Amino acid sequence: MVSGTESRILMATGRTPTNIAVIKYWGKRDEALILPVNDSISVTLDPDHLSATTTVVVSPTFDRDRMWLNGKEIPLSGDRFQSCLREIRKLADDVEDEKKGIRIRKDDWQKLHVHIASYNNFPTAAGLASSAAGLACFVFTLAKLMNVKEDCGKLSSIRRQGSGSACRSMYGGFVKWTMGKDACGSDSIAVQLASESHWNDLVIIIAVVSSKQKETSSTTGMRDSVETSPLLQHRAQTVVPGRILQMEEAIRNRDFASFARLTCADSNQFHAVCLDTSPPIFYMNDTSHRIISLVERWNRSEGTPQAAYTFDAGPNAVLIAPNRKSAGLLLQRLLFCFPPPADNELTSYVIGDKSILHEAGLQSMKDVEALPPPPESKDKYPSQKFPGKVSYFICTRLGSGPRVLTDESLALLSPTTGLPK
Secondary structure, three states: OOOOOOOOOEEEEEEEEOEEEEEOOOOEEEOOOOEEOOOEEEEEEOOOOOEEEEEEEEEOOOOOOEEEEOOEEEOOOOHHHHHHHHHHHHHOOOEEEOOOOEEEOHHHHHOOEEEEEEEEOOOOOOOOOHHHHHHHHHHHHHHHHOOOOOOHHHHHHHHHHHOHHHHHHHOOOEEEEOOOOOOOOOOOOEEEEEOOOOOOOOEEEEEEOOOOOOOOOHHHHHHHHHHHOHHHHHHHHHHHHHHHHHHHHHHHHOOHHHHHHHHHHHHHHHHHHHHHOOOOOOOOOHHHHHHHHHHHHHHHHHOOOOOEEEOOOOOOEEEEEOOHHHHHHHHHHHHHHOOOOOOOOHHHHEEEOOHHHHHOOOOOHHHHHOOOOOHHHOOOOOOOOOOOOOOEEEEEOEOOOOEEOOOHHHOOEOOOOOOEO
16 A cells, blocks of 8 residues: 555445355365366346345455454454465455555555455355355455456356355356366356346245254265265266256246256255265255145146255255246245244245235235145145244345445445444
């Protein structure tokens, strides 16, 4: 920094969406570089409903790098954070803020320390790709602060080294993470298959079954699966390559029936790999299984998919409907089977895009109580209700990629002290 600005602070804030894989990434061929054993495809969710916000502040008065996650200070000594910081600092360029009278030369970034605060507006470490959104936002905001030139391939690679799935959060819509062939990982990057506007009829409903941190982390689970599961190798080498091509075609043609079948099949096979691991990994629970049964019964009764389901490494269900009408019918079925506790307000039980409630004809708890059993459950399957088994639902849609937040009131750190507000 130029002389006379020793106490001044430079700040950037960014917001990055989460993404949910419809063709799963599970297993690494290189642990250090986080190189996957297969390609994967994801949908980016609306950042208004599921995203990470990160503020990064630099000042010559800071004596060390520090980080806060959801208001709690955490160590920044982990390999993944340090790797991202190191790589972004290498790419940093000159920065000048004439309004604040601050100038930072590119070589100064190696000597300056940063404060970082990140907040997820959805459950962390519960199988909703919070690490992907968080690490993607971490890299995106650092790059903006340090004036890193836009090089999507390079930034994708850095995000990947922080959290594999993070590279897919750099775009909106539908994103493919290519496994690549180079040993150094230079071709293992994310590419956008289609923007969020390409298929904007889709509606996504997330059933938050549990917001608790999962017992087996994704990192540990993947390592165990690679070492012990014969099914993982068969899946990566034989099954996924064909599914990737089929999914790309389904997205290109907006073919929901094919999209739904592939999404459900790949989710089920991913969890079969987890069960094939030694010791077996149990990410789903009884409520997860009941949600699968609900969707499968509905799809079979109609003769064509009405909704798709997918579960990442956790019990929470991500359900995808082809349009708002189907989303309303899906929400009716979900609320019949998994009604809120008696003392809950409907508007706090169904959050996000609440207009789907109107599509479902639901305005109050009385409307939920009056819901009839789904038609497909009347004969072969007894109607059962499981109140309290779902914490809440999030209604959302496809969303855009990361963006800078210029409103300083949205920053997580003080512009004067560089500490959490």
